[in-house]
Amino acid sequence: MISLAGRDIVHAWGKFVFTGIGLGLLIGVTLVMAGVYRGMVDDGRALLDNSGAELWVVQRGTLGPYAESSSLYDDTYRAIRAMPGVAKAANVTYLTMQVRDSRSDVRAMVVGIAPGGPGATPGWPPYLVAGRHITRSHYEAVADVASGLRLGDRLAIRRNSYTVVGLTRRMVSSSGDPMVFIPLKDAQEAQFLKDNDALWQSRRRTGANPAFDRPGVPGLLDAVNAAQSTNAFVNAVLVTLEPGRDPDEVAAAIRRWRRLTVYTRPQMESILVGKLIATSAKQIGMFLVILAIVSAAIVAFIIYTLTMDKIREIAVLKLIGTRDRTIAGMILQQALALGVIGFVVGKITATFSAPMFPKYVLLVPFDSVVGFFAVLVICVVASIAAIRMALRVDPAEAIGG
Amino acid sequence: MGGKGIRIEGLKKRYGSGDTAVDALKGVDMQVAPGEVVGLIGPSGSGKSTLLKCLGAVIDPTAGRMTLGDEVIYDDGWKVRDLRALRRDKIGFVFQAPYLIPFLDVTDNVALLPMLAGVANAEARSSALELLTALDVQHRARAMPSRLSGGEQQRVAIARGLVNRPPVILADEPTAPLDSERAMTVIRILDDMARKYETAIIVVTHDEKIIPTFRRVYHIRDGVTHEEAGEGRPFDGTG
Numbered sequence: 001m002i003s004l005a006g007r008d009i010v011h012a013w014g015k016f017v018f019t020g021i022g023l024g025l026l027i028g029v030t031l032v033m034a035g036v037y038r039g040m041v042d043d044g045r046a047l048l049d050n051s052g053a054e055l056w057v058v059q060r061g062t063l064g065p066y067a068e069s070s071s072l073y074d075d076t077y078r079a080i081r082a083m084p085g086v087a088k089a090a091n092v093t094y095l096t097m098q099v100r101d102s103r104s105d106v107r108a109m110v111v112g113i114a115p116g117g118p119g120a121t122p123g124w125p126p127y128l129v130a131g132r133h134i135t136r137s138h139y140e141a142v143a144d145v146a147s148g149l150r151l152g153d154r155l156a157i158r159r160n161s162y163t164v165v166g167l168t169r170r171m172v173s174s175s176g177d178p179m180v181f182i183p184l185k186d187a188q189e190a191q192f193l194k195d196n197d198a199l200w201q202s203r204r205r206t207g208a209n210p211a212f213d214r215p216g217v218p219g220l221l222d223a224v225n226a227a228q229s230t231n232a233f234v235n236a237v238l239v240t241l242e243p244g245r246d247p248d249e250v251a252a253a254i255r256r257w258r259r260l261t262v263y264t265r266p267q268m269e270s271i272l273v274g275k276l277i278a279t280s281a282k283q284i285g286m287f288l289v290i291l292a293i294v295s296a297a298i299v300a301f302i303i304y305t306l307t308m309d310k311i312r313e314i315a316v317l318k319l320i321g322t323r324d325r326t327i328a329g330m331i332l333q334q335a336l337a338l339g340v341i342g343f344v345v346g347k348i349t350a351t352f353s354a355p356m357f358p359k360y361v362l363l364v365p366f367d368s369v370v371g372f373f374a375v376l377v378i379c380v381v382a383s384i385a386a387i388r389m390a391l392r393v394d395p396a397e398a399i400g401g
Numbered sequence: 402m403g404g405k406g407i408r409i410e411g412l413k414k415r416y417g418s419g420d421t422a423v424d425a426l427k428g429v430d431m432q433v434a435p436g437e438v439v440g441l442i443g444p445s446g447s448g449k450s451t452l453l454k455c456l457g458a459v460i461d462p463t464a465g466r467m468t469l470g471d472e473v474i475y476d477d478g479w480k481v482r483d484l485r486a487l488r489r490d491k492i493g494f495v496f497q498a499p500y501l502i503p504f505l506d507v508t509d510n511v512a513l514l515p516m517l518a519g520v521a522n523a524e525a526r527s528s529a530l531e532l533l534t535a536l537d538v539q540h541r542a543r544a545m546p547s548r549l550s551g552g553e554q555q556r557v558a559i560a561r562g563l564v565n566r567p568p569v570i571l572a573d574e575p576t577a578p579l580d581s582e583r584a585m586t587v588i589r590i591l592d593d594m595a596r597k598y599e600t601a602i603i604v605v606t607h608d609e610k611i612i613p614t615f616r617r618v619y620h621i622r623d624g625v626t627h628e629e630a631g632e633g634r635p636f637d638g639t640g
Binding site: 001002004007008010011012312313316317318319320321322323326394395396398399 | 450453454457459460485486487488489490494496500502503504505509513514516517518522545561573
């Protein structure tokens with residue numbers, strides 16, 4: 001038996017191909033949307049992976065340092081380092097801001113890393129793709145290549161300038177912003193450093209306060225002013241464990257004895273995926289549902305129209321004894337063919353367009369497989385109306401009168 | 402199949418019921434022998450199309466008896482379980498317009514019927530080509546229907562009606578869209594094919610040009626048929 005659907009597709013290939021391309025672009029957008037969600041999750045995981053930490057110690061009662069702000073005294077890490085099971089503990093600060101270079105500015109997450117080195121100190125970028133790591137205590141930076149910065153570039157963070165000495169890759173925040181690593185002290189200063197006018201105003205207000213400017217206590221005002229212009233806080237302490245130690249046990253000990261909030265890797269991942277990007281995920285989910293409905297409507301409309309164009313032929317086919325299932329099969333196969341054409345076009349579109357998106361788009365094979373079967377299901381559902389209409393065609397319509 | 406062509410006795414068809422019931426056929430009697438072409442003529446609304454649909458097993462008659470060859474297919478009810486298979490295997494159709502399937506080439510348009518009946522593709526195409534040759538359109542065997550002239554399309558449609566060697570062919574105004582010369586050609590072809598394949602052919606027509614070519618004609622009026630001897634003129638229209 002010849003394939004009626006195949007012959008019709010070959011005969012009206014232009015209609016099928018162009019409709020398939022249109023549908024494919026829609027499917028491509030759907031795959032990219034799924035890729036955006038996957039990219040957000042992957043960005044979150046990359047953030048956790050690249051921090052090199054097994055525990056995150058944050059301000060008590062907060063979801064910091066990524067989902068909420070968190071402040072800890074910068075000497076907290078010493079007590080944590082002394083806890084049983086802790087191998088290393090290091091301060092870290094995170095500050096999302098616009099980083100300017102001579103050409104433009106870029107949104108970046110500025111990470112303040114404690115003195116040390118990669119592998120030895122949690123928080124450091126684990127590898128570089130160009131240049132070297134930070135070796136000086138001030139004014140050197142390592143930037144993610146996605147920031148557009150190049151080796152030797154000078155960038156401004158608050159009032160200070162930094163020289164890019166190294167470039168790393170895939171070091172991003174949970175929202176996909178590239179990271180810029182600077183020394184911890186610089187980062188602490190950057191978080192709270194005020195401009196000259198603000199400093200002047202602050203000192204004027206402090207000086208006007210008789211409690212701080214007592215004639216009998218010389219140096220008190222200077223001490224208060226100095227305290228107001230320095231920052232002794234960090235956002236979190238990143239902790240690595242001794243081999244074989246149970247993260248939950250160590251975390252429980254820190255919570256109990258240091259009265260701080262501690263997150264293990266699974267907890268931190270659930271905060272990032274379940275809370276930080278949950279709204280975005282719902283948003284994308286809504287878009288996916290809408291796109292699926294629109295795709296189904298398009299396939300249904302096209303298949304219905306193509307079937308309407310063949311009413312007389314279908315009547316003739318029924319009159320000459322063609323079985324209903326052969327006619328239904330023809331329509332169904334055409335819908336599926338349209339879906340396959342659309343999926344191939346969509347997959348190609350998504351694959352080639354994904355790198356052009358400003359945020360990371362991660363196309364995973366699983367999504368493609370699910371997408372392919374979803375397209376087939378949509379096509380089957382979309383062909384129901386056309387099949388119902390075709391099966392209702394009276395073979396008598398082929399006979400005049 | 403051969404045998405006795407088609408015989409219809411007391412065929413009735415009523416549309417609707419109660420006060421609004423319409424008797425479209427009030428007891429039609431017809432008999433067409435194998436190899437014979439008869440005309441079925443009548444004014445609009447006389448019941449031609451209803452009769453054709455009943456004969457074609459497209460609608461259910463209300464009463465009567467129909468015999469196809471040696472097989473009673475209707476006797477106050479269908480005696481055949483699968484009407485699709487009946488239409489496919491035992492009744493050929495030729496329509497006013499050829500209604501060829503536009504996405505199949507000429508050969509496959511003809512071969513589709515035996516393929517639907519389960520005949521292997523190669524064998525079905527071979528039968529189709531044999532008929533196309535008999536109808537002198539074998540040179541367009543690979544052409545798509547849209548590339549054919551009206552006359553060629555009608556020949557292909559006739560080949561499709563004949564390909565399963567049905568005992569009866571129902572031709573509904575087969576010459577309506579054709580000029581006189583082509584109309585005569587089509588009727589001659591039907592006559593030749595009827596003789597060659599021992600098929601009974603019923604031609605429903607209004608076409609005054611071809612009516613004189615039938616040897617027997619059934620007039621249908623108000624749902625009742627009356628048989629008349631036709632003139633049986635030659636197909637070149639000179640008789």
